[in-house]
Amino acid sequence: MRLATIGLALVGTLRSAAPAATDPFFGRWALSLPGGGAGWLEVKKENGWIDGSVLWGGGSVLPVSSVAIAGGVLTVTRVAEVERKDAAGKVVRKQQFTETLTARLENGALKGTREVPRRNGTGSDRSEFTGQRIPPLPPRPNLAAVKFGAPIALFNGKDLAGWKEKEANLKSAWSVENGALANRPPPHAPGKPNGRTANLRTEREFEDFKLSLEVNVPKGSNSGVYLRGIYEVQVFDSYQKPLDSHNMGAIYSRITPTVAAEKPPGEWQTLEMTLVDRHATVVLNGKTIIDNQPLQGCTGGAMWSDQARPGPIYLQGDHGPVSYRNLVLRPVVK
Numbered sequence: 001m002r003l004a005t006i007g008l009a010l011v012g013t014l015r016s017a018a019p020a021a022t023d024p025f026f027g028r029w030a031l032s033l034p035g036g037g038a039g040w041l042e043v044k045k046e047n048g049w050i051d052g053s054v055l056w057g058g059g060s061v062l063p064v065s066s067v068a069i070a071g072g073v074l075t076v077t078r079v080a081e082v083e084r085k086d087a088a089g090k091v092v093r094k095q096q097f098t099e100t101l102t103a104r105l106e107n108g109a110l111k112g113t114r115e116v117p118r119r120n121g122t123g124s125d126r127s128e129f130t131g132q133r134i135p136p137l138p139p140r141p142n143l144a145a146v147k148f149g150a151p152i153a154l155f156n157g158k159d160l161a162g163w164k165e166k167e168a169n170l171k172s173a174w175s176v177e178n179g180a181l182a183n184r185p186p187p188h189a190p191g192k193p194n195g196r197t198a199n200l201r202t203e204r205e206f207e208d209f210k211l212s213l214e215v216n217v218p219k220g221s222n223s224g225v226y227l228r229g230i231y232e233v234q235v236f237d238s239y240q241k242p243l244d245s246h247n248m249g250a251i252y253s254r255i256t257p258t259v260a261a262e263k264p265p266g267e268w269q270t271l272e273m274t275l276v277d278r279h280a281t282v283v284l285n286g287k288t289i290i291d292n293q294p295l296q297g298c299t300g301g302a303m304w305s306d307q308a309r310p311g312p313i314y315l316q317g318d319h320g321p322v323s324y325r326n327l328v329l330r331p332v333v334k
Contacts, residue, residue: 025074029131030305038305040297058300060253076101137294141277148210148330155181155327166199166314173197180325183317201314208332212272214325219265221320227275229303229311237265249284252299257289
């Protein structure tokens with residue numbers, strides 16, 4: 001399971017009294033982060049208070065600790081707890097840090113800064129971000145009326161034609177193994193940092209579609225299938241685990257499957273994913289586990305935050321071993 005970029009647990013539930021419900025900061029925002037990362041922010045009035053949630057780069061969508069709007073400035077905080085450990089790995093102290101986002105509106109867009117205290121107490125790190133308001137979700141599509149085009153085989157079972165590393169600076173662990181697209185990263189060495197290996201993406205980009213594939217995830221392993229490069233359908237050994245938005249077939253940290261349909265680790269499983277008008281349907285091993293549900297924004301690890309932009313299929317390769325085969329995509333015909 002992946003952690004948020006800052007890798008911290010949230011604490012506190014402070015909220016501020018809300019101004020008028022028409023405040024221009026209210027709504028969902030697609031964030032553009034330093035280094036080309038993608039994020040998401042929601043500010044809303046609920047039960048007389050202002051609340052919010054945020055996604056910063058990788059990890060999960062998380063509730064914030066406080067939201068304040070005053071003098072044309074939006075201030076969002078997250079209180080996080082860090083464990084200090086000694087050389088033997090024993091926790092000797094827990095310390096809290098407050099991450100702060102501040103933003104103003106310029107021509108209808110957010111322009112802001114993020115400030116995070118350094119863990120060694122030598123000051124803070126500041127970075128800039130921008131945000132575009134996300135248009136309202138379209139109505140739930142009638143999938144029975146959607147027309148899909150001719151099938152496109154994304155993988156030929158022989159080589160990596162049509163695919164490339166998403167991160168050119170990282171070593172790839174992808175290859176073809178017994179007719180399957182296999183990721184075999186080196187095992188993690190105890191006491192040493194786990195070196196990242198590259199994700200894999202299609203060279204082609206797509207809009208709306210239906211994607212079917214088979215996947216084999218070993219015990220305890222983790223991967224993901226990104227639709228249009230921004231929505232992760234989780235691939236994870238969650239066999240016999242309670243329902244969760246981080247389990248197999250979930251829209252990572254956003255939509256929890258309605259039923260557990262996983263097979264035991266090491267078995268081939270089928271996934272069918274339909275993306276139409278910012279709504280997702282996921283069928284795992286023949287059972288519909290997400291039924292035409294709205295996508296409020298990108299997920300952690302997205303290539304960008306623009307939900308209207310075409311994008312590739314990309315397979316997560318930096319978490320553990322996994323194999324894919326029979327990847328077939330049928331684009332929506334308009």
